[in-house]
Amino acid sequence: MFGYIRPFNDELRLKDHQLYKSVYCGLCRSMRKNYGILSTLALNYDCTVLAMLYMSVKNERCSVRRGSCSINPLKKCLLCSCEGEALEFAGAVSVIMSYYKLRDTINDSGFPKRLSAFFGRAALYRNYKKAVRKYPYIDSLTSEMMKRQLEAEKENSGVDRSADPTAKLISELCRSFSDDEKNKRTLSVFGYHVGRWIYLMDAADDLEKDIRHKSFNPFKGRYDGDIKHTMIYCNEVLNMTAAQIVLAYELLELNSFKAILDNIIYSGLSYQQKKYTETRFIAKDKNKDYYGMLDEIE
């Protein structure tokens, strides 16, 4: 479910790209410091964006310094650190959510995947406990979300109902960023649609696999497993969700990281969406896909 919210690098200025990377590395460093070195296994792009949004909304000051990578000390990189809790918060979210995701994998996957998930979970267990001690409400929100997700999947719900738990979770997390009532409402709408978008992207990405393995997928009910038509439908649903994200985003009061966040919302979302839905069905060859897409636009 991770890694769909990313900037579109081709359009990002170099300095913003470096800043983005520094937040990523800074988050990794902060996770190592706060929750233990194994927690860096749970590092992901979505939580980097979450950290940036947090810093931007709360107007937390951050500084960038040179350092070396947490995993490979020979590699030099820029590290972002901030005065407030943004990186700690985002780290806790990624540890807790990864832990629950692994637990979920153990319950419903084949043997080899289950085995690796089992070891992954064992490795994360202590880091997870540390994160829970610090942010108990993230844990309770996530476990609630997992429970509702299972129920929705059991009832074979449609798109809206099955996307709701993830959407609510991200909505609640974003809501906690601000103290102002008006901002809270905007953030919660923004978060809701971002969560919905992530869930639906994941569902669209897994569609082929789910049809093959006969497992649950919210899009599967339509068009009786005809992938091409279902993909067009997926794109419609995702387009509309992205449109709502943009509408809410424009009302947010942001203080920093504007260029990167703009890039993610205005170009990143649609690029990722194209990459995971349309192009996969135009041609099998990856390079051809990219240029095929350009021809189509021209």
Added chain:
Amino acid sequence: MEYEHSFEQVQYLIDNGQNEEAENMLMTLQTHPDQAKWNYMMAVVSMNKGWLEYAAQYAEKAHELEPDNSMYSSYIETIRKQRSEANKNNNIKSAAGCCIDCADCCECLSSFS
């Protein structure tokens, strides 16, 4: 006439941000599911809740029942536009142009691999 009055109340609840109450009230009014106004209100409530697929379905239904109503048709027009065009204005083309201009910029090329 009685229904008209209830719809006013629903509208009032929606305007006040009491979306759940508005939805519950609409559910009790479900005796006329073929009424365009009921479908339109359901669409608005679902939209506020974030359940966009339901919103789209109800809005389509409202438009279908009363094609001449300009409020319903502009509402469904917005939804249709969002569903189709949000993705059309991506700027992959201009990005590709950037990489032809600065061929030695390896940062730009990273996403091509």
